[in-house]
Structures are given as C-alpha cells and as structure tokens.
Amino acid sequence: MSDLTTLMSRATATVDATPAAVLDDDVSRGQRARRRRTRLVGTGVAGAFAATVAVGAPLLTSTTPAAAAELVAYTAEQPAGFTIAEVPEGWHVLSSDRSSLMLADGDDDGSDPNSFEGRIVASLVGSQSLPGGDLEAQTFAVGGQEVLVYDMLGADGGPSGTLGVFAPEGDGDYLSVQLPPELHWTGEVAARFVEGLDVTDDAGHTVG
Amino acid sequence: MRSDEEFREWAAQRRQSLVRTATLLTAGDPHTAEDVVQTAMTKMYLAWPRLRDVRDRDAYARRVLVNAFTDEMRTSRRKREDLRSQLPDRAVGSGAIDDDSRLLFAALEELPDRMRATVVLRYFHDLSVADTARALRCRPGTVKSQTARALEKLKHRLGPALRDDRGLRPDHPDHPRGDTAPIPTIHATLTAGRMS
Numbered sequence: 089m090s091d092l093t094t095l096m097s098r099a100t101a102t103v104d105a106t107p108a109a110v111l112d113d114d115v116s117r118g119q120r121a122r123r124r125r126t127r128l129v130g131t132g133v134a135g136a137f138a139a140t141v142a143v144g145a146p147l148l149t150s151t152t153p154a155a156a157a158e159l160v161a162y163t164a165e166q167p168a169g170f171t172i173a174e175v176p177e178g179w180h181v182l183s184s185d186r187s188s189l190m191l192a193d194g195d196d197d198g199s200d201p202n203s204f205e206g207r208i209v210a211s212l213v214g215s216q217s218l219p220g221g222d223l224e225a226q227t228f229a230v231g232g233q234e235v236l237v238y239d240m241l242g243a244d245g246g247p248s249g250t251l252g253v254f255a256p257e258g259d260g261d262y263l264s265v266q267l268p269p270e271l272h273w274t275g276e277v278a279a280r281f282v283e284g285l286d287v288t289d290d291a292g293h294t295v296g
Numbered sequence: 297m298r299s300d301e302e303f304r305e306w307a308a309q310r311r312q313s314l315v316r317t318a319t320l321l322t323a324g325d326p327h328t329a330e331d332v333v334q335t336a337m338t339k340m341y342l343a344w345p346r347l348r349d350v351r352d353r354d355a356y357a358r359r360v361l362v363n364a365f366t367d368e369m370r371t372s373r374r375k376r377e378d379l380r381s382q383l384p385d386r387a388v389g390s391g392a393i394d395d396d397s398r399l400l401f402a403a404l405e406e407l408p409d410r411m412r413a414t415v416v417l418r419y420f421h422d423l424s425v426a427d428t429a430r431a432l433r434c435r436p437g438t439v440k441s442q443t444a445r446a447l448e449k450l451k452h453r454l455g456p457a458l459r460d461d462r463g464l465r466p467d468h469p470d471h472p473r474g475d476t477a478p479i480p481t482i483h484a485t486l487t488a489g490r491m492s
Contacts, residue, residue: 092450096420099324099397100316111307115300117334118341161345173346233363258433284343286356 156272159281170210173284176271179208187211189285193270206268212287215260219252228279230255235282237275240266251275253282263287303344306353307337314361320416321365321409324401328368335364358421358431362413369409403453407446414439415446 157176166172167184175191182192183201191208192198218236219225225236235255242248249269254262265282267273273281314336318329339360340353347353404412410432417428418439425443429436 092415092419092447092454093422095396095400095454096320096416098394099400100319100420103312103316103319106308106311106315111304111311114307114311114334114337115304115341117338118303118344119300121338121342163345166346171346171352173343229367256433259435259438 156274156277157270159277159284162284169288171286171288173286174281176208176281182207204266204268206270208265208267208271210263210265210285212257213254213262213264215262217264218254218262225254226275228275230279230283235279237278251278253278255282255285257287299344303341307340310354310357311337314357317358317361317416317420318365320404320420321362321413322368323405323412324397332361332364332368335368336361339364355427355430358417358423359433362417362431365413366409399454403450406453407449411442411446414442415450418443 157179159174160177162172162175164181167181167189169184169186170189172181172189176193178194179191180194182190182196182198184190188209188211190201190204190210192206196207219238219240223238223241225238228235228237233256235253238252238254239247240250240252242250251267251273253265253267255265257263263282263285265278265285267278267281311333314333315329318332318336319326322328322332336357340347340357343356343360347356404416407415413432414428417423417431418425423431425436425439428439432439
C-alpha cells in the first residue's frame with residue numbers, strides 16, 4: 089500500500105547528491121553576503137532590504153550616520169528565550185528570561201534593571217501591542233516577512249529617536265524590539281538587527 | 297577559516313535533503329527549488345556562528361527554507377499579473393519520473409503555499425505537530441487544521457495513486473535516505489493519532 093510519504097520520496101528520488109562545486113558556490117555566496125552586511129553598516133549603503141515607505145512615514149533617514157553603532161557577530165552564550173546573531177559593537181546581554189531580553193552597552197552597570205532608557209528591549213507581544221493611531225510604519229521585507237519600523241514618540245509627544253520594530257512571529261504574535269536613539273540606526277539597520285533575533289520555543293508573552 | 301569548513305561539511309550532508317524538500321514545496325519546479333535552497337544556504341551561512349547545536353542547525357535550516365520559499369512565491373506573484381482563474385500549465389521538473397509523481401506535484405500545486413509547506417514538513421520530514429509549528433512559526437492548532445484540509449484535498453486528487461502498490465517500501469534499500477519514516481496510509485491517518 090503506497091502512502092503520501094512514499095509518493096513524496098519517490099518523486100524526489102532523482103535529486104542528485106550535491107557536487108563539490110555547488111558547495112563551493114554556497115560558501116562563496118555566504119562570504120559575499122557577509123561582506124555586503126559589513127558594508128551596509130560601515131558605509132550606510134542600504135541595499136540589503138527592500139524598503140517601502142508608508143505614506144506619511146516618519147523622519148527615518150535612509151543613510152547611516154557616522155555615529156551609528158556597528159553590528160558585530162554575537163559570540164557569547166545565547167540567552168534564555170532568544171537567540172542573537174549580531175549585537176551593536178560593545179553591547180552585551182544585561183538580562184533575559186522567557187518573556188524579555190535586555191541589551192546594554194559597555195558603560196551600563198546594570199543598575200535600575202527596570203529602566204529601558206538607553207537599552208535594547210525585546211519581547212514577544214500580541215498584535216494589540218502594535219502602535220496605532222497616528223504613527224505610520226516603514227516596512228522592510230526581511231526573510232519573507234514584512235517587518236514594521238516605527239519612530240516612537242517621547243513623553244512630550246514628539247519623535248524621541250527611539251525606534252520600535254515589530255517582526256511577525258505567526259498567529260498574530262510579534263517580536264517587539266525597542267531600540268534607543270543612542271544607536272543612531274536607520275530603519276534598514278534596525279530591521280537587519282531584528283532579522284538576527286530569534287524567539288525560541290521557551291519564549292512567552294510579556295505580561296503587563 | 298574553520299567556520300567555513302564546518303559549514304561546508306554540514307552542507308555536504310544536508311543540502312540534498314533541502315533540495316528534495318524545496319522540490320516538493322515548489323510542486324516540482326527544480327529551478328525555483330534551487331533558488332530557494334541557495335537563499336536558505338546563504339541565510340544558514342550568515343547565522344552559522346550562533347548555530348552550534350546540530351538540532352539547532354537542522355531546525356533553523358527548515359525555518360529559513362520555508363521562509364525563502366514563501367518569499368520566492370510572494371515575489372514571483374508580484375512580478376506577474378494573474379488574469380486566469382485556473383492554474384497555468386507548467387513544465388514539471390526532472391524529479392517527475394513517473395505518472396504518480398506528476399500527479400503528486402500537480403496536487404501539491406493546488407494547495408496554498410503554507411498548507412503545502414505544512415504537509416511537506418509533516419509527511420516528508422515526518423516532523424511532529426510541535427516541530428512543524430516551530431518551523432512555520434504558527435500554533436500547533438494551525439498545523440493540525442492545515443494538515444487535515446491538505447489531506448482531504450490530496451486524498452481527493454491522489455486517491456488512485458495512494459492506493460497504488462508500485463512504490464518502493466520505505467525500508468527498501470533503494471529508498472532515498474532522508475528525513476522520511478513510514479507512516480500509516482492516508483485512510484488511517486485521517487482517523488488515527490497522527491493529528492494529535
């Protein structure tokens with residue numbers, strides 16, 4: 089009795105083993121992509137993401153300021169609830185649990201753990217947490233999904249320089265990442281950073 | 297560079313399986329399947345330094361493959377205006393070596409992209425509901441409902457093929473090695489514990 093698995097296996101049985109030259113090409117493409125990433129942050133060339141600016145979009149610049157923090161590979165132990173590909177140079181994981189991740193720069197001694205000021209905060213949220221009302225988002229096509237980048241408002245009601253990034257996680261959930269103005273990041277770099285953040289199975293919704 | 301060597305070793309072991317999966321995801325289009333795998337391999341290369349655990353690597357590979365497939369489908373649809381209510385004729389790739397395979401690819405093509413991905417991960421990769429949900433970044437309940445609907449559609453289209461007895465048994469020495477495992481027949485699947 090034939091079954092679906094057998095049919096699928098038979099239909100793909102002619103796919104040959106991978107020649108060495110194809111593997112070489114894969115490595116070469118990866119190396120080129122890594123160099124492009126480095127140039128994107130280092131020179132402000134915004135070519136890695138297809139950006140669609142919404143009508144009435146906020147004042148997010150399309151060039152990376154010289155003061156922008158550079159992204160570097162994250163090599164320390166992965167935190168609970170999340171995996172990190174890259175971090176701003178000199179930044180480290182301050183705290184992490186099932187519901188949130190907090191990154192801080194080297195000068196941050198970790199005092200006042202409840203403060204988000206000057207820190208990167210990531211959490212898994214529901215769609216009800218998306219900024220609404222007057223705020224318009226820039227959208228970036230990243231990994232087959234549309235990542236939303238908002239220019240968040242400060243206490244005075246004006247633009248604060250803080251970016252709010254929302255990446256779909258399926259079934260109406262979003263990975264929410266707040267990026268402080270100290271990073272001087274464009275929407276492109278913000279989206280790239282969030283592309284390298286993954287929510288693990290252990291992550292849970294932020295409550296409150 | 298040591299990291300490149302490790303990546304190349306992993307790719308040598310896993311790339312063929314990814315191409316097979318992509319061939320099913322693209323309903324037998326070998327060229328699009330190769331494009332999707334190349335995109336996924338680049339993503340894997342960039343993420344390689346943080347993928348130290350073998351299980352993490354394979355799970356991440358499945359996820360980026362599905363994302364690359366979804367992105368490719370969305371992009372290709374944006375490039376062309378759809379003026380027909382019926383699917384256009386399309387040459388089936390070299391993987392279609394017999395009538396049953398052609399029928400399978402045609403049936404898969406009629407499924408929505410995410411539903412097709414769900415059934416491929418469940419029945420070709422033999423992933424659990426939970427692992428499929430993780431790969432597709434959706435809830436287990438969504439996987440169950442998508443699987444049930446996909447099986448109904450496939451059963452309708454593949455009835456004769458699924459009752460055909462010409463296929464190699466999964467334990468046959470010529471059976472392709474991969475992430476497959478024997479499962480009950482479709483008739484049993486729709487009523488047994490596979491959906492839980």
